[in-house]
Amino acid sequence: MSPRWRRLLASLLPLTLLTLGSAYALASWNWCGRWSEQAPVLLGQARAEGPLRAGAAKVPLAPPFPVVVAGYSPPRPDASQADPMPQARAVVLASGEMKVGLVSLELLLVPEELVAAVRERAADLGLQGVVVVATHAHSSFGGYDPRLVSQLAGTGRFRKAALEAAVAGASEALHQAAARLTEVTLEVGEAREPGLVRTRSGGEEPDGALTRAVLRGGQGPVAELLVFTAHPTLVPRNQASVDPDWPGRVSLLREEKGGVTLVLQGMVGNVSVSFDEGEGLEKVRAYARTVAGLAERAEPAAVEVARLGFARAQVALPRPDASRLVPSYSRAAGDNFLCASSSRTAEVGALAVGPLELLMLPGEPTVGAGSLLVRRTGATGVLGLADGYVGYVETPERVEAGEGEARRQYFGPALLDRLGTGAELAAQAAGFTR
Structure with a gap:
């Protein structure tokens, strides 16, 4: 290195150290x-007593392709298709003048901005409450969360069109469900299969319990709520298509028997899938069939509502x-x-x-x-x-x-x-x- 370059580097070193030190101090403030x-x-x-009514609906979320596939840290693939398409599924419960809406989105998570927007669009329904939940699919579309930490850690670069797709689907599902209210009975059952789940980080072990609640109308099931806990991370990470993972497939399998099925995650923080059948998407399908079969074993009995x-x-x-x-x-x-x-x-x-x-x-x-x-x-x-x-x-x-x-x-x-x-x-x- 020539003396000239050594002198230049020596003159820049204090400025570089000062800049780095100032940046560190600023960030540490x-x-x-x-x-x-x-x-x-x-x-x-809100509380009410008396006969129960319910309505249910499902609506495609229609992501604005091409979209980022959410769920993991970068690099994340982009997707121009979905198979199966992520859905918004809603149930509206009513007793007397009281109505509550529950809408499940086949997404990684639901940020506050999304929840607030869904509630605003559902204001005309006269609901005393609106609950918005995610199935936690690590292979659905992202881009709908404006928070920087979420964009970096899981959902990808924010796009207003992605947020709008989630809000529109949820709102439409709630409106359709509210328009279909009919008298129902409630049936509740439970089955468990500890071998389907495992703890990934120690602590209390998951028990593999599945709670099944059926809202049955005069013409058959209106809706079914399945509470079963396991991280939906079976779809391969490099998959270049949007996919709702095993919860979406469980819903589709159960809906073949009628009604709308919402798969709800419970205490999922340290719970992973434990399953060795098949590879890739076939493993996803096999696990979904197994969970759907567990739901069938949770034979529900009518309860007094x-x-x-x-x-x-x-x-x-x-x-x-x-x-x-x-x-x-x-x-x-x-x-x-x-x-x-x-x-x-x-x-x-x-x-x-x-x-x-x-x-x-x-x-x-x-x-x-x-x-x-x-x-x-x-x-x-x-x-x-x-x-x-x-x-x-x-x-x-x-x-x-x-x-x-x-x-x-x-x-x-x-x-x-x-x-x-x-x-x-x-x-x-x-x-x-x-």
Whole structure:
């Protein structure tokens, strides 16, 4: 190297170090500020007694091709087709003047912006509550979440057209379901097959339980709710087409018998599929057939429906905590990055239909975390990925120890307790019988 170049590099070194130091200091500044702890606030509640009515519908989500395939970190493939097409499936439950809508989208997650837009478009239906959930398919389309952390970690670059496709499908499904209300009876059954699931990170083991609730009208089943928990990650990652994974195929198989089937994820945080039949998409189809068969084994029995209850509560989230996600020297910058993409509040819901008492959480609770919430509220089950997304929810002990799904949790150990306090308030307001 010539003396001239050595002199130039020597003159640039202080400026480079100063620039890097300034950038590090700027990124490490406490941009998050203080996140105050507040008591949960009840956002709405409704209860009714008497005969139950229900309507259901499914509508294709019609992504704006070409679209990014969501579910994993970059690089992500683009897709120009879907097989099968992701769907929006909705059920509207009514008793007396009270009506509640539940809409399931075959997507990775549902951000707050999507939930708010769906509720706004459903305002003309006179619903006392609208719950929006995701099946958590890691191979459906992305681009609908404007939060930077979500774009980088899972859903890809934000496109307004992708968000509109999800909102339009959900809204249309809710409107069609509300227009089809008819008197129904409720049948509930359960079956379990522990060998179909496994824990991927330790902690409490999943039991492979499937809860089946059938809303049966005079002409046959109107809708079927299947609560079964396992990450939908069977579709190969490099697949260049949009795919709803095993939940979408289970719905299609069950719908051959009539009605609309919603597959709902429960305590999915640490639960993965355990299945060795077939390869690629054939493995997806085989697992779907097996879960559909498990649903058939969950022979439902008629139950007395004397009530319908719904409530939702807002909780203050703890300050984001990147200590388990990034090296220690970049923790402050990591905290700032999470804060920029995090709301300071989240929503927790509770739905009571006859003997079913379901909590609804905006994230991925582990089996251990969900079990703690069940014990606190007396719920019969927990639905994850509902009405927003705050990431993983692990037990405080495992977060403090840095174990289990703590390495994916965006918040500190207080997250579960904050959500639990709101869940208790919502459960009480919805009329849980504990």
